[in-house]
Amino acid sequence: MNKPDTPPTNTSPEFGVGLELCSILVVDDEPGMRNFLTKILGPRCKRVEQAADVEEASKLLDNNHYDIVILDNILPGKSGLEWLREQRQVGFFADAILITAFADLETAIQALRAGAVDFVLKPFRSNQILNAVARSMDRLHLQRENYLLKYELSADATAGRGRLLGNSKEIVDIRETLQRVAPLPTPVLFTGDTGTGKEIAARTLHAMSDRADKPFVPVNCASFSPEVIANELFGNVQNDPSQAHGRQDGLLLYASGGTLFFDEIAEMPLSLQATLLRVIEEMRIRPFGSQREVPLNLRFIFATNADLPAAVEQGKFREDLYHRINVLNVRMPTLRERISDLPELAAMFMKKLSHELRVPPLPLTEQVLLKLSCYDWPGNVRELRNLIERSLILGEFPQEFSCGDEDDTDAAPDSLQAVERRHILTVLDACGGNRAEAARRLGVSRKTIDRKCAMWDV
Structure with missing residues (x-):
C-alpha cells in the first residue's frame, strides 16, 4: 500500500x-x-x-x-x-x-x-x-438548493410563507397543539376552508421542530398530472451506463431530513396513494427504474379543504391512507371564527405589502377595523390579504370599508355605533354567550360588555 x-x-x-x-x-x-x-x-x-x-x-x-x-x-x-x-x-x-x-x-x-x-x-x-x-x-448542497428553489418558484410555494399570528382562543389552542407534536414524527393533517392558513400552520410546525434548519418542501397535489407528480416525488434512474448522469433525484430525496407538506392531499391520484402509504409506513422509496430502495428521513404533513371521509366513501381516496395520515387532525378556523385576530392580521399584511409594493400604508382606523370585522370573509385570511393589497394599489379601501367624509349612511356616526353593536354581538354569539370570553377576544373588560349589553337590552 x-x-x-x-x-x-x-x-x-x-x-x-x-x-x-x-x-x-x-x-x-x-x-x-x-x-x-x-x-x-x-x-x-x-x-x-x-x-x-x-x-x-x-x-x-x-x-x-x-x-x-x-x-x-x-x-x-x-x-x-x-x-x-x-x-x-x-x-x-x-x-x-x-x-x-x-x-x-x-x-x-x-x-x-x-x-x-x-x-x-x-x-x-x-x-x-x-x-x-x-x-x-458543496456540489450536492448546491444541487439540492437549486432544485428546491426552482421547484418553489415554479410552484408559487412562497405564497404560503409567514407565521401563525393571533391570540384568539382557537389559534392559541392550535399553537399549543403544534408545540406538543413538534418533536414527534407523527403525521399531521390540517383541515379547514380555503384561505384559513393551513400551509402557514404547517410551516409553523416545521419551524417548531428539530428539522427547522432542514428543507420544508410543499407539494400541491392538484398542480401536477399523475405522471408528473410521480416523477417529481420519486425521481428516476436511467439504466444506461453510457450516460454521465444516470439518475434524477425526486423531492422525497431532496427533502431528506426535512418536512414534506402535501397540500390538497385529496387530489393525490388514486394510482399513487398506495405507493405513498407504503413510503409513509416504511420510510423507503424506490425511484422509477431502480431495483434498489432508498431509506428516507422525513416528516410528513398533509392539508385539505375537502371532506376526506366522503372521498373515502366515494372511492376517490384510500381508506387505509386516510387513517394513516389522520393521526392528528388540526382544523383551522375561519376568519369569522377568529375575528378578534383581524386587527393583528390586517396590520401585518399592511406593513408587509406596503413595503413590498413600495407605497405608503393606509391607516387602519377604528372605523375601518370595525367595518372589516363585520364582513363575512368567505375567502378567510387570504381574502383579507388580497383586499389590503388591492387597497394599497388603488390608494384607498373599497367604499364599504372606508371611513371617508362621503355623505352616506355607512360613514355616519350612527352607522359606526351599529357596526360596533353588530361586531360585539357577533363575537358574543361565537362564544356561545360567554361574556368573559367575548371580552377577552375583543380586548376589553367584562364590565364594558355588560354595560353594552344592558344598553342594547340584550
Missing part, C-alpha cells in the same frame, strides 16, 4: 460546513487504507463505514444511504469502475470518488463515463481526500 501522510488532527470547518452532515462508504480491499480514510474522515463526518469488497459494499448500499462512496479502482474480482457501472443500473444514489494509482487520460475518461465525480491519485495527502469530499458535498 502507498502510505499516505499522517492525518491532520484539527477539526476546523476549513473543508466546508457540510462535512459534519456527510455519510461516507469507503470501499477498499486494503485494511490499512480503509482505516486511514476512516481516521481522517471519522472526526469530521456524520458517519463513515467500510467495505472490503464489492459484495459487502453492495449489501451496505441496499440498506443504507450514503452521500459519498470513496472507491478504490483496483479490487479483487472486478475493478471499481466496473462495479460502479453495474450499481448505476440498479440504483446508485451517491457521489463516487475514485482513488487510483494510475492517472492516465483513459482512466479519467472511464471514471467520468462510469459516473465518478472526482478521483484522487495515490499516494495522496490527507487534505487532498478532504478537499475532494468537501467539493462533492
